[in-house]
Amino acid sequence: MDDREVEGTTRSLSAEELRELVVEAASFHPWDAMAPAALEAIASRGPFQASAETGCGGSTILLSRISESHTAFAIEGESRTITALRARPDLRVTSVNFVEGETKTTLPVHSFSQPLQLILLDGPHAYPQPQMEFVYLFEHLSPGGWLVLDDLQIRSVHDLYRFLLQEEFVELEDVVVRTAFLRKVAHPPGGPDGWHLQRWNRWPVLRYCWRDVLRNFLRGSH
Numbered sequence: 001m002d003d004r005e006v007e008g009t010t011r012s013l014s015a016e017e018l019r020e021l022v023v024e025a026a027s028f029h030p031w032d033a034m035a036p037a038a039l040e041a042i043a044s045r046g047p048f049q050a051s052a053e054t055g056c057g058g059s060t061i062l063l064s065r066i067s068e069s070h071t072a073f074a075i076e077g078e079s080r081t082i083t084a085l086r087a088r089p090d091l092r093v094t095s096v097n098f099v100e101g102e103t104k105t106t107l108p109v110h111s112f113s114q115p116l117q118l119i120l121l122d123g124p125h126a127y128p129q130p131q132m133e134f135v136y137l138f139e140h141l142s143p144g145g146w147l148v149l150d151d152l153q154i155r156s157v158h159d160l161y162r163f164l165l166q167e168e169f170v171e172l173e174d175v176v177v178r179t180a181f182l183r184k185v186a187h188p189p190g191g192p193d194g195w196h197l198q199r200w201n202r203w204p205v206l207r208y209c210w211r212d213v214l215r216n217f218l219r220g221s222h
């Protein structure tokens with residue numbers, strides 16, 4: 001058996017070991033890495049039975065050690081990130097499943113065997129890929145689980161964040177540097193469309209409907 005299969009299972013890591021693990025994880029491909037404080041904030045919410053992330057990197061090293069079953073939807077990319085991660089002695093290989101390919105292709109056809117306690121969105125950031133990833137992953141998150149959005153400074157991610165702040169099915173727990181931690185408190189209001197049930201859509205864009213709004217108002221005032 002590979003040493004990594006037995007070493008460092010979630011529950012046996014002390015606070016000191018977790019701190020060291022975060023430092024190690026943050027040193028992986030530092031040009032693309034999450035803030036160490038954000039990795040610590042993930043660690044402080046574990047351990048998890050099952051988790052998933054889009055993209056991969058230091059967060060994958062960390063989650064491999066604090067999640068019994070972790071799925072990373074990622075591409076190799078120019079930095080050959082998946083290969084480099086697999087070669088890391090601190091990656092618990094037995095608990096990570098790499099689903100290789102662009103998330104727009106892999107997520108729609110993936111089936112999870114159990115609910116997730118944490119989802120990290122940190123893969124492609126071009127609009128509307130974070131939104132697309134949210135659609136495919138959020139329904140697998142258990143109530144009480146965390147949706148983690150990294151890179152709030154990017155407008156496409158920030159738009160998703162602003163939408164979520166309006167909605168009642170998540171609660172903002174914390175923002176650590178540029179990473180938001182949102183807690184799922186309910187399933188989103190639904191139906192096959194359900195746009196009108198979203199608080200984000202409560203107020204129409206008046207520029208396109210002010211005549212209708214005015215007409216309805218005048219009818220109502222008689």
Ligand SMILES: C[S@@+](CC[C@H](N)C(=O)[O-])C[C@H]1O[C@@H](n2cnc3c(N)ncnc32)[C@H](O)[C@@H]1O
Pocket residue numbers: 028032033034054055056057058059060073074075076077081101102103104122123124125
């Ligand atoms: C910002 S990095 C992730 C950093 C990582 N969370 C960490 O803690 O170091 C973004 C990752 O997304 C991957 N990526 C980019 N476009 C992707 C796509 N379309 N599908 C899946 N992964 C993608 C990149 O290869 C890279 O590994």
